[in-house]
Amino acid sequence: MAAALILLFAVCLLPGSLCREFKVILPQTIEVLNGSCVTVPCSFDIEETYDEKLDHTCTAKWLINKETVFNRKTASPEEGKLLGNLTNKDCTTTFNKTPSDDATYEFRLKCQILIYSFTEPTVTIVAKADPPRPTLSPSTLEVRAGASVTLSCSAPAPCLSLPPHITWTSGLGDSQETMKELEDKTQVKTSVLNVTISRLHHKKEISCTAAYSKGNGDTASAVSALTAVVSFPPQILDSSICTTTPSEVTCSCETEGNPLPTVYWYLDGTRLSHSDTFTISTEAHGDTGLKSIITVCQSDMKHRSILVCNSSNSLSSISQRLYNNSYKEQGLCSLCREFKVILPQTIEVLNGSCVTVPCSFDIEEKYDEEIDHTCVPPADPPRPTLSPSTLEVRAGASVTLSCSAPAPCLSLPPHITWTSGLGDSQETMKELEDKTQVKTSVLNVTISRLHHKKEISCTAAYSKGNGDTASAVSALTAVVSFPPQILDSSICTTTPSEVTCSCETEGNPLPTVYWYLDGTRLSHSDTFTISTEAHGDTGLKSIITVCQSDMKHRSILVCNSSNSLSSISQRLYNNSYEEQGQVTITTIIRLVVWFLLSCALLLIGISYSKQLNVLTPTQQ
Secondary structure, eight states, rough: OOHHHHHHHHHHHTTTTTOOEEEEEESSSSEEESSOOOOEEEEEEEOGGGGGGGGGGGGEEEEEEEEEEEETTTTTTTTTTEEEOGGBBBBBBSSSOOSSSSEEEEEEEOOOOOOOEEEEEEEEEESSOOOOEEEEESSEEEETTTTTEEEEEEESOTTTOOEEEEEEEETSOEEEEEEOOOTSSOOOEEEEEEOOOOOGGTOEEEEEEEEEEOOTTTTEEEEEEEEEEEEEEEOTTOOOOOESSSSEEEEEEEEEEESEEEEEEEEEEEEESSSSSSEEEEEETTTEEEEEEEEEEEETTTTEEEEEEEOOOOEEEEEEEEEEEEHHHHHHHHTHHHHHHHHESOOOOOOOSOOOOOOOEOOOSSSOOOOOOOOOOOOOOOOOESSSSSSSEEEEEEEEEEEEOOOSEEEEEEEEEEEETTEHHHHEEEEEHHHHHHEEEEEEEOGGGGTTOEEEEEEEEOOOSOOHHHHHHEEEEEEEEEEEOOOOEEEEEESSSSEEEEEEEESSSSSSEEEETTTOOOOOOSSSEEEEETTTTTEEEEEEEEGGGGGGOOOHHHHHHHOSEEEEEEEEHHHHHHHHHHHHHHHHHHHHHHHHHHHHHHHHHHHHHHHHHHHHHHHH
């Protein structure tokens, strides 16, 4: 028993040991709209010796410049409410009245016996005249018509009782909303919207609005938006027409597509160019529209019949017969049926696999239907499209990733997989405007600091007819910001002449480390030797060396690590523990010696008593 006690005290006396201490965990700053409420996430810990003092008598106080601005016992509902349970070391509080200027709040715990002011760290509430803009992901949108896109809009929720109301541009569909807790315990509200993009979305603004309510019933809103860039195959519009005079034929072909289409004219299968015989002019309408006009003399049409407009871009090609001289001779109308086929311009398919070619056609009434097509596959499968293509988020954020791969063969669609350990995904098949199919896998993942600089990839595997497979991969590298942490490898060592403490921390942005001795911030000097070295782009190691003579009348050495997201402090050395530990060990040793001596005297007494019991009958 004595040995166990000695071991317990020895562990608590080790520098950087696991002995608990008074500390509070708060976000470094919270931005709040002027006139609105704010919820401050708060948790704390105390030294083990005071656990029994943490009871129902405890109350929470918050101070600004040492003046109490919130007292749980006296606060009215209009002032705020303590949401946490102090006996569970949860001091989360909602303030319904906040200063109009920036203010730094300090937490104080007051129980019947235990009173403690947590002077570090504090939380600064930054009052803003305008609400924060929501985060729209992806921030840019460049897709092909028919693609299924997942959009997310996230807005800070500084007050849990009045979270922001998020709305999208009307007509996009229904959304799903969630509340997430970030690593610094602040909350964010996220709205996720799935929408199938069409050519009508091109150059249209897609926006999300976060509306915040104030205590007086007013609201203030902030908007984030993107302009969709949609690629789509060309279409020949119904406004395309031909007019005739006795001397000439003039045809106008109006088309739309993105990329901007190219228009060619064909007369009886021969491609025409601008010349003295054929006058051709072209004018663009915006970045997707084109109008081409051709004028042909009637004399040049005497032995020719069919005039065709062809519009094509990198996605597809379409042709339409606008004038048929033979119909004119027969007295037929311009809407009579004709030979035409609608096909995608190109389809990529894996060598050895099958392919489904979307195809529709029409023919002149007097001919039987016929069609001929050839497919030349590439050697490698197409790379899937990963959206968003880049990822820069804060730890704790919920991110929606989508991976789309062409499905040229409906009986053998691609098998899509993600980097292992990210969670479950949902898959859908979509038909694009050119009738080809695409398979999309959607993955929802909560990003942590462990994802920083890690590759997230999706793989599309295609099966061949002979049983072999071939795969293509798209990937991104996550850039994750997260508040600092002080690692367990932080430790102090002592010699008779000096104390050396090492504080190892991680965070993104890279944290800044400060040392405090009995609450006073230290700087490198002849008395205190401080060195710092970076470990990668997120790690930092700071080492401080102090002479034992300079620690004679000082006790607590604290490491503080902070970045723009939060701040954390940890006590690494307590000189008073060492002095108390020496007295305690000496006392225990004395108790052990006293116990052994007492046992020896007791054994001697028992032995002597037995001898008396033996001698007494003989004497009688």
